[in-house]
Amino acid sequence: MKEQIINYLPVWAVLLPLMATIPLYFIEQKSAKIRDWFAIVVAALTFGLVAAMYPTIKAGEVIFIEFPRIFPPFGMSFRVDVLGFTLALISSFIWLLCVIYSKEYMCHEHACNRYYPFLLLSLGGCIGVVLTGDLFSLFLFFELMSLASYVLVVHEETPAAMQAGYKYLMLTLVGGLALFFGIVITYELLGTVSFHNSAFFEGASGLVFTAFIAYLIGFGMKMGIFPLHVWLPDAHPVAPSPASALLSGIMLKTGAYGLLRVVYQFFGIELLTKVGWHHILLVLAGITIFLGSAVAIAQTDLKRRLAYSSIGQMGYILLGIALLNENALIGDIFHIFSHAIMKSTLFMAAGIIILKTGKRKISELKGIGKEMPITMFCFTLAALAMIGIPPLNGYVSKIFLSIGALDAGQSVYVLLLIISSLMNGVYYLPIIVAAFFGKEEGEHEHSEVKYSPLFKEASLYMLIPMLVLAFFTIVFGLLPSNFALELSEMAAKMLLGRG
Template sequence: MITQHLPALIILVPLVSAFIILLLGPNYVRFARHTAMAASVVLTVFALLLLLETTQDGTIRYYFGGWQPPWGIELYIDRMTGFFLAIVSSINLLVLVFAAGVLEQEIRERVVAHYYALFLILTTSLLGIAASNDLFNIFVFLEISSVSAAALVAVNGNRYAMEAGVKYLILSTLGSGSVLLAIANIYMVTGYLNLTYIAEALPAAFAQYPLNIVASLGLIMVGLTVKAALYPLHIWLPDAHGSAPTTSSAVLSGLVVKVYIIVFIKFLFRIFPVDFIEIFPIQPNLLVMSTFGILMGSILAIRQTDIKKMLAYSTVAQVGYIFLGLGVLTPNAVIGSMLHILNHAIMKTILFLSAGCIIKLTGIREVNRLEGVGRVYPLPMAAFSLGALAMIGIPPLNGFVSKWYLGLGALDADQPFFVLIILVSSFLNGLYYLPIVIRSFFGREPRFSEIKVLPIGARFTLTALAVAIVVFGLFSALPVGYLEPAVEQLFAG
């Protein structure tokens, strides 16, 4: 009985748990932590079940209230969505395990319970965006995600976090606004909000109202690239991800930025057929923006002295990779993009979490003062190094696999230039990650007045993520085997 309701339950479980936490109020911190953890465990199980189900049936549809589309609201989980739901829920669980024992030291006691609730609401919105097949529903979840993400940035309450949060909120709302305008335009000319029906009605609507559709494509592109922080529109990201609490940064960088790319993929493949896309200059635009993003993100990261800011700029470059695959638009390149969504989620989460640990243990934020830290605190620094090596794309680790597929995709499209870009960017990545790794392990051992111990949850999460990096690098056939039919499904429309 329960399996047929999984698509709805996956959204409801975190939502209800968040409101139960809020119902009890800020004094029940332990209860909030346990509820959040339990909700995430249930969520992860559900998401993995859905993932299995998509491998058998292909696409799962769920109609709210039993109303058939186009009247009712539909949840639509294809392989691509199932993949993303599994990533969101498992990373969410790992970050929550990490948060236990660390979070209380980073934010005020009074807001810890609310933080858990906000975190679950953010997860709800991410899952909802991915699973929904209804444009207006997607917009509502987009709004929930921008508001809750901005709150998760500003939760520290210090001046920098506040400023970053407000900046993020404004730009993100601007992005939602233009997505809303695009949705309104599409609804106006097709008369549907359901993606499947829009795709059917679009060719006729395009013959009659071409300008509305061109405008909505442009608005979608701008709106979603602002929210996903593609290069020239990335200005909010380094501040927001750099000054947020550790767990927020990890989720914001690892998951939130990706969900907008998932929405973009939905628009690209589900609404606008591929031959339709070729009429408009979307691909060239994406290619230019992502090329600059990959290079400039890395170059700007080299100049940073603050470790979290550096990681944030690295996210700008990695978002460029994912959009590069969508710009090249060959099956292999799209597989590369999807793989990079997974791999970057793992790598960036481990990097942000271990950097957060290092900052908490040593009090050092500056990159060049990390000398010898790895000798005193081997676990977080080893986790950081593993993440950094994977980010550069050293072969047995997972970062290499997605870069490999992106490169293959670029070659399929007869555009070897982008392979060069990926290579150059990998060298640039090495330029800012490797000195930290080398200095921290081979530098002079520093003297700390006291040696602190990491909570067990933090150690568990870092280890699990490190294992995931190696496993998804060595057994890359696992995700690739799942993604090949997924991408086929996307290209089939």
């Protein structure tokens, strides 16, 4: 990196959605229409503030600003490098699309005066996680995001939602305590928790290993890796679909971001290779990949199948972290970016299906592609990308992860990635085939279609965000000039100390 630029853009990008929750609550008491557009404008401005940092990041510079007298002895700092910017950009963009999507999805829901403020609180927390400059500041926003998203999980207030929310909240508290414990150990041993002047642990000890496990629990819980995944398949199906898209597409990645930071900026490749602790990550990654993919096949509820799929995909990301080389890191960061697009598309499509037809069971989706061709086309693109079909974006990340596994001498993980892709096909392709070629019960082979093909499609408020994301599954896999891949390469080199 060339130099650090003092700039308040990251501060405003974080504070804007947080401060907007107060006027938003009072606006909601007056007019639902004004409320919806106010939330959309705030999300759009947040994305604009993040995007405005691109020229500085592209030039290889770092944005940094510090407030040392806040929360002593740590203070609070904001630091935007290429890794944090990449996650902030995709997070704020998908958040904007989900807020637009919510305009129709939530119009018949209850408690919208609670939903929208907590949606923006979660946005501020999420952006804060990836734009802060030290572990303690990250921890504060991590906890804010986790607690605010709990309200989104229990929004329906059904017994299933409350039970899932309780499980999520308990694991969040456990993860938060583990994370704080790891930060205290880091500060005690290194005298700093800052990213811009971070120091590596000098050697292995019981205390250093305890910090490693604490970070793995704290960030691994949010990622949904085995065996800390138990909250995820319950929380995703009961949350409103736009919240499910954000939980799976964005918030899981904050755990991956935190693990990337501590693994490469506090433990370091040299120490992990010497003591072999990265093998713990490799084993957990392998179990998570296989478990998520295998259990997804057995699910009959559409959103629950997508939730287990997310567990398997987070195993890919943990694998990229654990392989400790450049190609694996490029695939890892690009998969964080790509999975956010793919899984958000899938949950948006699932939300439209559930909202317009009331169908949640996969067995009920026969012929639904004739009723909802646009929705199922987007679902199909994202599902094929998840399987890893070229030239879609999921293929690119899996290729880099496979090359990274070979570079690390871990060819068994290439086989695991291939098996996982086949399993992805097992649980996605039957949905696609049944949707376009299956026949509903009572529909005869030569019966005439008595409805307009677009009769059950949602409004443009829901279709456009989904179409945009589906379009990007092609763009970021096909175009030779791929700025997402370029950012991933820059971030990987930075983490390895080569950029």
